[in-house]
Amino acid sequence: MSSFQYAPKACCSRSAEISDAGFCGECGEPLIRCMAFQECHSVLDSTGKCPVCVRPELSLDAGAASTVREGGKLALPLIIRNGSHVGRPLFVTGLWTKEDDSHWTEIPLDFERLDPEAAANVGIRTGVLDHAGIHRIDVRIAIATRYQWREEAFVLTSSIVFPVESKDPDGPVTNITLTADQIGAGTTIYNPTRIEQDRSRGIETNTRAIPLKTQRADKVETDSGLRGYDDGKVVPRWVSFAWKGFAEEDHPEEGIILDAAGLLYLGRNAVGRAEDGNDARLVVNARDGSVSKLTGSISRQHFSFYTESGRLCLRVDSQFGLRVNGDAYGRTKTVTLHDGDVISPLRTHPDALKIKVTFEAERDNVTRIVLNRTSNA
Numbered sequence: 001m002s003s004f005q006y007a008p009k010a011c012c013s014r015s016a017e018i019s020d021a022g023f024c025g026e027c028g029e030p031l032i033r034c035m036a037f038q039e040c041h042s043v044l045d046s047t048g049k050c051p052v053c054v055r056p057e058l059s060l061d062a063g064a065a066s067t068v069r070e071g072g073k074l075a076l077p078l079i080i081r082n083g084s085h086v087g088r089p090l091f092v093t094g095l096w097t098k099e100d101d102s103h104w105t106e107i108p109l110d111f112e113r114l115d116p117e118a119a120a121n122v123g124i125r126t127g128v129l130d131h132a133g134i135h136r137i138d139v140r141i142a143i144a145t146r147y148q149w150r151e152e153a154f155v156l157t158s159s160i161v162f163p164v165e166s167k168d169p170d171g172p173v174t175n176i177t178l179t180a181d182q183i184g185a186g187t188t189i190y191n192p193t194r195i196e197q198d199r200s201r202g203i204e205t206n207t208r209a210i211p212l213k214t215q216r217a218d219k220v221e222t223d224s225g226l227r228g229y230d231d232g233k234v235v236p237r238w239v240s241f242a243w244k245g246f247a248e249e250d251h252p253e254e255g256i257i258l259d260a261a262g263l264l265y266l267g268r269n270a271v272g273r274a275e276d277g278n279d280a281r282l283v284v285n286a287r288d289g290s291v292s293k294l295t296g297s298i299s300r301q302h303f304s305f306y307t308e309s310g311r312l313c314l315r316v317d318s319q320f321g322l323r324v325n326g327d328a329y330g331r332t333k334t335v336t337l338h339d340g341d342v343i344s345p346l347r348t349h350p351d352a353l354k355i356k357v358t359f360e361a362e363r364d365n366v367t368r369i370v371l372n373r374t375s376n377a
């Protein structure tokens, strides 16, 4: 099965809002709603990020600009703003900078939560700028959106290039001449000396904050463990679920989770949209294939699958708990699942019903999750 390319269009958010359908009525694309859809009414973008909940805006406070000369240091007045307009807070969980060819340094933050439309100032100071000419500072920011017990984490990068003037005040002014390579998608030119000159001449255009271009850093997300698994594999929200060993009427068709909250429910109740209905029904079979009375020990909704930050997870909904690879977990506990894990819904009879989880991947992208049920009570 070739990997699915998720590409929502403008019509998809409209469609997601007017009905609880799984597919867009206009373009037919699956509607992959944000976990916080109830609040943001948005579908995820093609990178798996909610464009309404996750709207960090990075800028530099131009009003603080001053001439920077060889041998001096530069203070970068970074502003981080939560641009979400739907009342969703944003969490800034880490900030790192790298100067020229140096290594990454973590900048301690005295806040984590940014309320909607709130901004925080973070002072970044370079080391001594030992030569005139073009310097560069890279910024990495780890952000998260949270809803109920779930979190989606992301890392963005931004590069700032700035000219440093010669030590001699009458020396030549550094001209910014950069190649297209240097001005990448996530690079912004910052020229504090120029801003100060303009300001002293009464030019107002350079006194507003300078927006910084940012870029998603997916490799940093997996390397740092913020998204995906240690081996670099990532389970996207549009991974396909396949069912084996379930009776025909007890499982959905193979496909993406299309539930508005992104949850896939499993339990004793029948499959269906009715209240407490499940996506897949859990039945325990006796050796002769008949329904075992142990089925009565399965809760109406026993557990649910969902994806979180590029990983497959399970949440225990049953008061009786369950086991994963033999380890017991109680109600409301969440478990990150790995390729090859075995779920035993009955804690007291772990071998009576088992679901083995298998990942199928193309390179680092998990495209399909096979849930293989075996029951022998």
Ligand SMILES: [Zn+2]
Pocket (backbone or CB within 6 Å): 008, 009, 010, 011, 012, 013, 015, 024, 025, 026, 027, 028, 029
């Ligand atoms: Zn559409």
Ligand SMILES: [Zn+2]
Pocket (backbone or CB within 6 Å): 034, 035, 036, 037, 040, 041, 042, 050, 051, 052, 053, 054
């Ligand atoms: Zn959202």
